[in-house]
Amino acid sequence: MIDIQRRQLLQFAVASAALSAFPGLGLAASAGLQVASPLGLPQVILARALRDPRLIEHLGERELRTWRDPDQLRAWIAGSEVQLTATPTNVAANLYNRGVPVVLMNVNVWGTLGILGLDGELASLADLAGIHVGVPWRGDMPDLVLRYLLDREGMEIGRDLRVTYQASPFETVQTLLAQRLDAAVLPEPMRTSTRLQASSLGLDTVELDLQAEWARLTGTPPGLPQAGVICRRELFESRPEWIVAVQSAVAGAVDWVAANPAEAGQLGARYSSLPAPVIEGAIKRTRLEMRSATQARPELEGFLGALAELSPAFIGGGVPNDGFYLADDLPARG
Structure with a gap:
């Protein structure tokens, strides 16, 4: 880095x-x-x-x-x-x-950022507890937004959830679709593309809007x-x-x-x-x-x-x- x-x-x-x-x-x-x-x-x-x-x-x-x-x-x-x-x-x-x-x-x-998960429930960041999340571009916007929100939620990477980083969203998507991740932080239009690919493979997906989570945890209007x-x-x-x-x-x-x-x-x-x-x-x-x-x-x-x-x-x-x-x-x- x-x-x-x-x-x-x-x-x-x-x-x-x-x-x-x-x-x-x-x-x-x-x-x-x-x-x-x-x-x-x-x-x-x-x-x-x-x-x-x-x-x-x-x-x-x-x-x-x-x-x-x-x-x-x-x-x-x-x-x-x-x-x-x-x-x-x-x-x-x-x-x-x-x-x-x-x-x-x-x-x-x-606001283009969201978390796409395979099965399970994603009603809030708290639902990331105990799962493996992929994030593209360490140190860039998807990573920093996730880390900031996790801190606001009182969650810690390594203690409450596992996070691994990929060099690009394409690598993150491939890893998620291979089911080596439980969820991934993705921007649009990559998230929509991944959801459609997952459906073609018979995989069910759930999504969490990170703009809405930002609003909930900061008290500001939704939208980044x-x-x-x-x-x-x-x-x-x-x-x-x-x-x-x-x-x-x-x-x-x-x-x-x-x-x-x-x-x-x-x-x-x-x-x-x-x-x-x-x-x-x-x-x-x-x-x-x-x-x-x-x-x-x-x-x-x-x-x-x-x-x-x-x-x-x-x-x-x-x-x-x-x-x-x-x-x-x-x-x-x-």
Whole structure:
């Protein structure tokens, strides 16, 4: 784990240096907008947003790429290959805290995490007592959310339950379906895909919504500010009208995706290898709501701050300062 963190620190340092050396390269390199997203629901939202006629009027050419892991995203941002991207909120905070000139525009995904179990009962975290749980990406969001909630529940890994870590959700899923785990912490759309696979194998599943558990144990509204959209700082400084158009288009896209899961599933399947029914099922199990960075800030600071208590490296240090949040009242272009 220490080696991984050192590698990430070096990558952030390289990215920050590159961005400082070429602050305006992103806008000079293309007349349109280069957009990126990870696989999953953030990609479906951006794919829909980029079809908004008002956005097309402002941007003209636009391209949506898929990034496979944060390392690839950092490289694209460092090389100014993309100016705007969907990303988990912790990755956004990490980039900012390492000196990369990005700002958070909005948060639109408010909960993809859950626990999928084989048989038994999963009415609350207490039902994990005595069982074996798989968790992908040690030290990342699924792990930290689980650990934080277990502590709130008064449970301890090793004493009350057994946890093993896998390098990826795919490995976690394979281990669960082989019945070498009793349950697994998974994000959407991986959880929906796994549930469908388990059903095809004749395995019964139960699920626990970790957003609901967070609300129960913290006294906050259900929903975790997990993903949103960031842009390079010089983009909103040079093209504030683009950012206003993007914000409006994303808001419309979030509403459309939530209201039309079947059609959204078909759209998402065009951009990824995920079948439309999997994306559709994931949409139905995910809290989608567009909030500007300013509107989302109180809950985001609480969420990131709580997880950073377990691992400050998760967000690259402390909770980001004012400069991280895009203001709701963008200045007029001078």
